[in-house]
Amino acid sequence: MEKADILVLDFGSQYTQLIARRLREQGVYALILPFNISAKEIKNYDAKGIILSGGPASVYANDAYFCDKEIFNLGLPILGICYGMQLIAHHFGASVVAASHKEYGKAKINVKYDCALFNNLPKSQVVWMSHSDRVENLPEGFITTAISENSPFCAIANEEKKIYALQFHPEVQHSEFGKNILKNFAKFACNCESVWNMGSFAKTQIAKIKEQVGDKKVLCAISGGVDSSVVAALLASSIKEQTILVFVDTGLLRKNEKEQVENALKLKFGIELNTIDAREIFLTKLKGVIDPEQKRKIIGNTFIEIFEEFAKKQSGVEFLAQGTLYTDIIESSVAGSSKTIKSHHNVGGLPEKMNLKLVEPLKEIFKDEVRLLGLELGLSKDLVYRHPFPGPGLAIRIMGEVNEESLNILKEADDIFIQELKANGYYDKTWQAFCVLLNVKSVGVMGDNRTYDNAIALRAVDASDGMTATFSHLPYELLENVSRRIINEVQGINRVVYDISSKPPATIEWE
Secondary structure, rough: OOOEEEEEEEEEOOOOHHHHHHHHOOOOEEEEEEOOOOOOHHHHOOOOEEOOOOOOOOOOOOOOOOOHHHHHHHOOOOEEEEEEHHHHHHHOOOOOEEEEEEEEEEEEEEEOOOOOHHHOOEEEEEEEEEEEEEEEOOOOOOOEEEOOOOOOOEEEEEEOOOOEEEEEOOOOOOOOOHHHHHHHHHHOOOOOOOOOHHHHHHHHHHHHHHHHHOOOOEEEEEEOOOOHHHHHHHHHOOHHHHHEEEEHHHHHHHOOOHHHHHHOOOOOOOOOOOEOOOHHHHHHHOOOOHHHHHHHHHHHHHHHHHHHHHHOOOOOOOEEEOOHHHHHHHHHHOOOOOOOOOOOOOOOOOOOOOOOEEEEEOOOHHHHHHHHHHHHHOHHHHHHOOOOOOOOOHHHHHHOOOOOHHHHHHHHHHHHHHHHHOOOOOOOOOOOOEEOOOOOOOEEEOOOOOEEEEEEEEEEEEOOOOOOOOOOOHHHHHHHHHHHHHHHHOOEEEEEEOOOEEOOOOOOOOO
16 A cells, blocks of 8 residues: 555546645645545554645535544544535534625735734735635634625634635645645644655655556557656566557647657667557548537547557557556546546547556646656756647647648647747747637738738647646747747748737636
8 A cells, every 4th residue: 555644535626636746845745535435444554643634615505525534433534625624624523505605716815814824924915815705604613714895704624623724726836825835734734844855755666567568568648748758768667578558649749740759769778679560540530620628539549449459469558558648637637536627638538348457647736747757767958848738739729620731730830939039048848839720711911912811820738747838938029929920931821929818717828
C-alpha cells in the first residue's frame, strides 16, 4: 500500500488536484483518493492528515456525496474546503442552505482568530470564492476564524479536534496566501516535514511500473512532446528491455513534425522507435465530422485500434503506456464526480473495451510537474520546455471538417507564428501558442482585387499548470508582423485575429 503524508478526498471539484499539487510544492506528499473510501482503508496509508475537497453537489440535495463518518473518529487533523466545509458543518449539526448572495471570484476575508491555518499570516487577505451554498450557523464546538462580506462563517475551526474548514479555495493562485494556509495545515496541524520531491516521485513510479507490468511487454505511445517523452524515460529506467516505442503519424501533426520527432527520439532512450504511417486512416475516418467531441472519440478509438493491431504482431505485449496528465482526467470527467468539459482522446476518447491495459504514470501530476520530472530523469531542457501539443493534434484546431487543404493552411500559418515567437524571444515566455483555422470567410482586398477567404486566430497563453490561463500580452508589433506574414505567405487567408480570452471561462484549445 502506498504511503502518503496527507490524503485528499475528491468530491468532484475541478481544483482537487491543485490541493495535492500545492502541498507537494511544499515537500509534502499528498495523494488523491475517492470521497467514499472507508476509514478502515484510510488507516493503511499511514497519513498524518485528511483534506476534503470542494465539489459541485449540495449537502442537502438527494445526490449529495458523503464520506465515511468514521473518518471524523480517526483522530487525524481534517481540513474541509468549500463543499468539504459544508460537509463538516452538516456532520456536526449545523445548517447548510442555498446562499442568497452567491460568491464567485475574488473576495476579501478578515481573520478573527489565529488558528493553525492563519499562523503568521495577514489579518486581511484576498481569496478565491466559488460557491452557491453557505453555512447558516456555527457547528457545536467550532469557532469562527475568518469572515467575508457575504460569508459570516468563512472559516471555522475546532482546534481541540484539529478540524478546520474554509469556504474559499486556498489551492488556486488567486487566493493571496492560499499556499501558506495549506502549508500551515500540513506543518502545524499535521506535523508534516518537507522531504518529498520529484526524485521521490520518480522512484515511486518506477517501482509501480515494475510491479504493474511484471515480465510482460509495454507499447509506449510517443509523440515527441514532453509528456510521452517523460513516460518513455520512466519506462527506460524501469523496464527498458520490455518497452516498445511507437510513433503514429496521424497526419494531424505540425509542419515537419514527423521528421523532427524521428530525428529527436530514434534510440534516444536506447530503445528503437517504430513509426506507423496512419495519415490516410485518420483523415478517412474524420471526413465530414464537425462535432469536436466526435472528433476526439474517433481519434482516441483509432489510436487504440492501430496500437492493438501493432501489438498483435508482437509477442508478450499486454500494456499500453501513454502520457495522460491529471488535467486530461479532470476535463474528461474520469476523476471523482467532476463535470465533463471536453473528452481527451487518450481518456474520454478511449473505447469501452480494449485488449491492452493502460500504464499512465503521469496521471496524478500537472504539466509543470512533468517538466520537473523530465529534468530529474535527464531529458534536455529544450524538450522538457517545448509547448504542449494536444493528442488529437491539429484536428481540434480546425473548426469544422478536417481535410488535407485545411491542414496545409493551418500548418503553414502555425509555423509562421512559432517562427516569429522564437525570433523575438517570446516562445519561452509563453506557456502555449498556436493558430486556429476558423473556417469563417470574410471579404478582403489584395491589390485591386476583392478576396473572400478564411480567417486564422492566434492563441497564446500564460499558465503554470493548464488549469487556469491568461492570454499572453504580446507586443502589437509582433502580432502585426505575424498577421502580415500569414496573409502574404499563406494562400487562402485574408484575416488574422488574436484570442484574448482567459481560462476560465474559455478553454486553452478551441475544441
